[in-house]
Amino acid sequence: MTEIRRVCVFCGASAGVDARYVAAARAVGEGLARRGIGLVYGGGRVGLMGAVAEAALSAGGEVIGVIPQGLVDRELAHPSLSELLVVDSLHERKAAMAERADAFIALPGGLGTLEELAEVVSWAQLELHAKPIGLLDVGDYWDLLLAWLDMAVAEGFVAPAHRRLVSRAASLDALLDIFAAWTPPPGRWEGRR
Secondary structure: OOOOOEEEEEOOOOOOOOHHHHHHHHHHHHHHHHOOOEEEEOOEOOHHHHHHHHHHHHOOOOEEEEEEHHHHHOOOEOOOOOEEEEEOOHHHHHHHHHHHOOEEEEOOOOHHHHHHHHHHHHHHHOOOOOOOEEEEOOOOOOHHHHHHHHHHHHOOOOOHHHHOOEEEEOOHHHHHHHHHOOOOOOOOOOOOO
16 A cells, blocks of 8 residues: 655646636645645646645645746746745756655646656656556546557557556546555566566
8 A cells, every 4th residue: 555645746837728627736736735645746836836736735735846946037936835946957856856756646737747747657667666646637638648558558669567557537536546556567677588
């Protein structure tokens, strides 16, 4: 059984066009705080990032932001977090977020969200961590990504066991249940020569 003390949430710095995205971000922030689970995220004050942080803070939760200095200079950092870690680069940001979290959730977002998600999944595949990773599915946002993953399995680029590295659920409760029962798949290199 995996103990989850902090969850890293990847999400858009934009709010998106569908109001359900902001509602989902708020529900995740509030839900984590209500359960006493800390939020680790990209440190921004705008878009879904701002919504998830504000909701967690309003519910009395711990919120740790990790943001590159360049975004602080553009006045995009959230001003009222439990902790704001300012780093030099996006590479440092991702490593610091991953180090502080016990699990990862991706909400809808753009290229940055996709890049963060892909990196933690790659790290899990390479056995650099054994933390659960989940997609919070808002309006089937992740359908095409998951279809691509299934195609990558069918074409021999992703092992079927490693497809299990990415879970999907429509609610925070369902993702946390998956995380609580999480066991990583067999090692990438087992059975290969």
